[in-house]
Structure formats: structure tokens, C-alpha cells
Amino acid sequence: MKILHLDSNHPLLLKMLKKAGFSNEENYRSSKSEVEEIISNYDGIVIRSRFNIDKKFLDTAKNLKFIARVGAGLESIDIDYADKLGIKLIAAPEGNRNAVGEHALGMLLSLFNNLNKADREVKSGLWNREANRGIELDGKTVGIIGYGNMGKAFAKKLQGFDCEVLCYDIKDNVGDECATQVSLKELQQKADVLSLHTPWTPLTDKMINSEFINSFSKPFWLINTARGRSVVTADLVSALKAAKILGAGLDVLEFEKLSFEALFDSDNLPNSLKELFAMDNVILSPHIAGWTVESKEKLAEVIAEKIIQNFKNQ
Numbered sequence: 001m002k003i004l005h006l007d008s009n010h011p012l013l014l015k016m017l018k019k020a021g022f023s024n025e026e027n028y029r030s031s032k033s034e035v036e037e038i039i040s041n042y043d044g045i046v047i048r049s050r051f052n053i054d055k056k057f058l059d060t061a062k063n064l065k066f067i068a069r070v071g072a073g074l075e076s077i078d079i080d081y082a083d084k085l086g087i088k089l090i091a092a093p094e095g096n097r098n099a100v101g102e103h104a105l106g107m108l109l110s111l112f113n114n115l116n117k118a119d120r121e122v123k124s125g126l127w128n129r130e131a132n133r134g135i136e137l138d139g140k141t142v143g144i145i146g147y148g149n150m151g152k153a154f155a156k157k158l159q160g161f162d163c164e165v166l167c168y169d170i171k172d173n174v175g176d177e178c179a180t181q182v183s184l185k186e187l188q189q190k191a192d193v194l195s196l197h198t199p200w201t202p203l204t205d206k207m208i209n210s211e212f213i214n215s216f217s218k219p220f221w222l223i224n225t226a227r228g229r230s231v232v233t234a235d236l237v238s239a240l241k242a243a244k245i246l247g248a249g250l251d252v253l254e255f256e257k258l259s260f261e262a263l264f265d266s267d268n269l270p271n272s273l274k275e276l277f278a279m280d281n282v283i284l285s286p287h288i289a290g291w292t293v294e295s296k297e298k299l300a301e302v303i304a305e306k307i308i309q310n311f312k313n314q
Helices: 013-018 032-041 055-060 079-084 091-113 115-122 149-161 184-190 210-216 232-239 271-277 293-311
Strands: 002-006 023-026 044-047 067-068 086-088 141-145 162-168 194-195 219-225 245-250 282-284
Touching: 002 013, 002 032, 013 023, 013 293, 032 055, 044 293, 055 079, 067 293, 079 086, 086 293, 091 115, 091 149, 091 194, 091 219, 091 245, 091 282, 091 293, 141 149, 141 184, 149 162, 162 184, 210 232, 232 245, 232 271, 271 282
Parallel strands: 002 023, 002 044, 044 067, 067 086, 141 162, 141 194, 194 219, 219 245, 245 282
Antiparallel strands: none
């Protein structure tokens, strides 16, 4: 089988596929239209997020048997149309779930202990101890929305902190020894912390808005290592100003480009984003929660194993 690789990944991916008898071709620079001209020559493609795999692209991929995304989400692919064409979709949430769990925990502890703010102040010659007095995770209630690979990994990391962990998911019976599954209403009544671990879907688009935030019984802390478009930035800023949200750790932003590789041009930032950037109780990172040295290799390994398992004898 001939596989076209549209994004660079860990060398282990190519090595494992070659050893299993697959033919690999790499094309990291051609435009989408240029790839559409040649895609019919391939049985499978491996992508990250360089461009959308839409109906037009799929119609030109006459011999495509699978699309493998080196990551967790598949929102850059027209999933329904791919299913209709009988194209198998492969993702690798197992590959970076641990990295996401650790990153979410790191953001939460940094917010609770004012680490980023205190670091900036000390480096500026300020020694403000009382102004940077932290709070402890012990005894708090952490609510997780989306209890799949990422949510479960975060809950597992919380086990040593003697805090209550609740989860809400559209699927039934996903709770486990690390988190108790509850209704959304109960989560909103009890949570001191809300952490998002959902894919982007029409259900999660702009999910965290003013109405949603105001449904919480008490002020809470927000962690988002999932998808930026799930949070309405303007509503988040308003809630931070009103102390309905006490602080936010955001690895993803509403205004990210679909490829996840860049943000808006700095001269055209929305006002809400500019306000967010200026807030001391907000920690930001550039979509790197699942972006560790270890996860790069693990993602490649998982994708290769799944391709080999499904297509080695075809």
C-alpha cells in the first residue's frame, strides 16, 4: 500500500511502516490543490492539521482506504462523507493523553499558586509575598467535561491531591475510580475548577458562554486544553472581570487558525483577546498540552500500530 505523509512526524512512524511493508512518500510543502491532483495514487494518507480534508478532496481520492491523523481530534476531516465513502479514520488520543493530563495539572497549580505572576514580579525586583499567597487543591472539587482519553488522564493525575473529581459526558457509564460521573447541573453546583477535555463538535462550539458560566453556583477556575472555539473569549473576559471565573489556564484559543500552527496577525487581534493577554490571572500556552518529546514518539507509534493492524495484509 502507498501512503502519502502530508505533515512531518517522528521518524519512528516511517520506520515502522516501512518495516511492515508499506510504501511511504513524503510531501510537506505542496498546496491542497496540488495534493488533490495526485491523491488518487495513494491508498492512505497521514496528516496532522495542515489543511481540511473536505468533500472536494475526498472526491479526488479515488483509491483512499484510510486517513490517519497524528493527534486526537478529527474535526479537520469531513467525517460523515469519509464514512460514506468507506474510508477508515484513525486517530491516536492514546499517544498524547498523558502529556495533556500533566499540562492541565501544571496550569492549575500555577494558577493556584500565582507562579507566573510571582515569577514576573521577582524578576522585576518586586518581593510581594502576601499579594501572591496561593490556595491549595486539597479539598477542592474539580469538574471535568469530556471524560475520554484526555479527561481520564487528567483525573488520574489528580488522585494524589485529596480533591473530589466529578465528570460529565454525553456518554453514559464512563465514570471510574478516578472520577464520579454526574449531571451537568450537579457539576455546575459543586465545581471549584472546570477542565475541558472535549473534541470540537457543533455541541461544544461556543459552549462556554455567559449563560453557561452563570449557571455555576460559585466562582470557579477554568482550564482549557481541548479546543479554543469551545470558549467565547469575550464572555470569558467579562466573567474574569466580574470574578465569576477566578482565573484561566488556556492552551487553546478561539482565534487560533484551523491548522493550530498560528494565531491571528498581531495587528488584528480582537479586543477581547488583547484584554485576555493583559490579565495576571490568565496563563496561556500555544496549543502544546499534548506536545512533549515523549508524546511525539508515542503518537507516531500508536498511529503506525493502528495502520499496520488494519491494513498490513491488504
